[in-house]
Amino acid sequence: MTSVAVVGVGMIPFGKHPERSLVDMASEAAYLALKDAGIEPAQVEAGFFANAFASRLFGDLTVGQNVFWEVGINRVPVVNVENACTSASTAFYLGYNMIAAGQAEVVMAVGAEKMYVPELGLLDSGLTELNTQLGLVAPASFALRAVRHMTEFGTTPEQLARVTVKSRNHAQYNPFAQFREPVTVEEVLAAPMIVDPFTRLQCCPNADGAAAAILCSPRLAQRLGRAVNVEAAILCTGNYENPQDLVRWETDYRACGLAYERAGIGPEDLDVVEVHDAFTIAEILHYEALGLCAEGEGGKLVEEGHTALGGRIPVNVSGGLLSRGHPPGATGLAQVFELVTQLRNEAGGRQVAGAKVGLAQIMGGDKLGDTKSCTIIVLSV
């Protein structure tokens, strides 16, 4: 396979955008990515558009075609992708595959979601899911994991709260994040309880948002300059064959292993990491799956500051989902936006000094204790 480069990224600030349509937000992100890359719309040979809720909320099909049309991209193959929280990273993955396979030279991945819509209602895993019928929606299922981690490894409520404190400390330097006010451990623990042990500040907020990335062949990337290399793009589905360990998603470990293998690196080579901190415990579990620490020691890792800006391996310097907010159709590409910004040394107050290798991790959809989808993207300069 040929290698693949990211040559342009675009993103709008995540937050409440009641006045903007999905297509409007997405096409701005796409336009910004084109401008960033210095690429003409007519050079884009295929498009992947990520979204989870447009059909449910607006009755919209084939939204991606409308988005690409708005920025002058037409006639090419366009696919609308839905993979829950991994929707945007799946769009990136499909674009990567197309170029790695030599089937296109320039592909654009765009993702967007409107979450501040009253009709959205309670998020569930779908009416057909046993989980949902039993009330095991996301906050509840992550809470079970948190309690198990606390029981098994002595992880403390303070350690969980520190994930949010770190997130907000980072987010104050990220103009794209929705919540940028620092908070203390005490404030996190005193916030309204959602499901024990998570207070409201330990659950990622909704957000309206959009993000985009342009992938291209190394040949073209060289001409454009400023390229970031894609060292790995992995997508796996969960393992539904065996009962799952609540503190160890087999799929998370497997995807991380595949990504390290593909990229030819290990956790010690990472400079900056974005993980799917949908809830505070998730970030701690992902530390362990990624091998940033031993199993059971994720709580200690954040408590000792190793994953904070300036620490050994900064995680979620963007503020992650907890501060940026989580539009499932856009989050994966917002992670790519952050890594590219870091690897280009353009992240301002949240810059990780000398970052050369970055990794983004996401899990999407819950099913009987495992995940329905896990993606890992590794970038380097």
Added chain:
Amino acid sequence: MTSVAVVGVGMIPFGKHPERSLVDMASEAAYLALKDAGIEPAQVEAGFFANAFASRLFGDLTVGQNVFWEVGINRVPVVNVENACTSASTAFYLGYNMIAAGQAEVVMAVGAEKMYVPELGLLDSGLTELNTQLGLVAPASFALRAVRHMTEFGTTPEQLARVTVKSRNHAQYNPFAQFREPVTVEEVLAAPMIVDPFTRLQCCPNADGAAAAILCSPRLAQRLGRAVNVEAAILCTGNYENPQDLVRWETDYRACGLAYERAGIGPEDLDVVEVHDAFTIAEILHYEALGLCAEGEGGKLVEEGHTALGGRIPVNVSGGLLSRGHPPGATGLAQVFELVTQLRNEAGGRQVAGAKVGLAQIMGGDKLGDTKSCTIIVLSV
């Protein structure tokens, strides 16, 4: 690029299945395809699942993962694809690309839709579409094309009606079709008017349905036997730059041209064709785009029986959308099912004698007079 083969297909009869869930229907089609191919679930390296309305109707995300899980396929990359009427053919296209690129040896594409659901309501192109807001939903926009074709080329109401008559004549031999009673031209013209010139029998009915296909590398196909070759799989988005000619979709002509070029054939080489007869005029327009006749002569082509079973180039011997019914998430793979059945010489009463080359065409989504997506698949033995 390596070549690609279809080694297994599966399909459930289209119709009203109020007692069956989406996952239930889809996983039966997937199971039948695995059985047909003689492939173990563990051999499948990636899955693409096509669906348009699950999120809207059931709040379901990542349905594909559930479907593949039901037949024992997990851990692999799975992507949920939505591309309106081309959803299923897009899933096939992505699977084809993956194998053509050497990234997998076995990929399964599955598509399903439940359309007999009261909550579905009036089908539109999404609330954000100007078309929908102006009332230009699908029957109306196709009616404009029909009237224009009649005005410009003298196409008659009887010629339009003959598309349905031929469809039902074919469908009586297809146990997978929903409507299998032959009808006369008089009956078609006397049916309740939907939008002039279409009576109800000239608009494709809804259907619940599911279909699946397994694609694999030539190496594996040879071992399995019974392989059908994929000569081309094309996906394009419409051209939104210029006003469109109502009797000539530029995208339809372009996609057909690309498919012929890729497959190294012309219209004279086709033995059996499936087109997207959402309305009777659509089939006539597709004849012309495919070069089965000159522009403007599609009405005559069907009237003279050239596209009927036993004619020069039989079209929609399955009964097409008009008789089979149209679950957008499944139709593209139902076309593949039909072509594979024909090329294997297993189509019984509707068999096209000695069929060696087949083509399937679909268009999806409407936008300002053009289509949002067009796919062409060419198969051969």
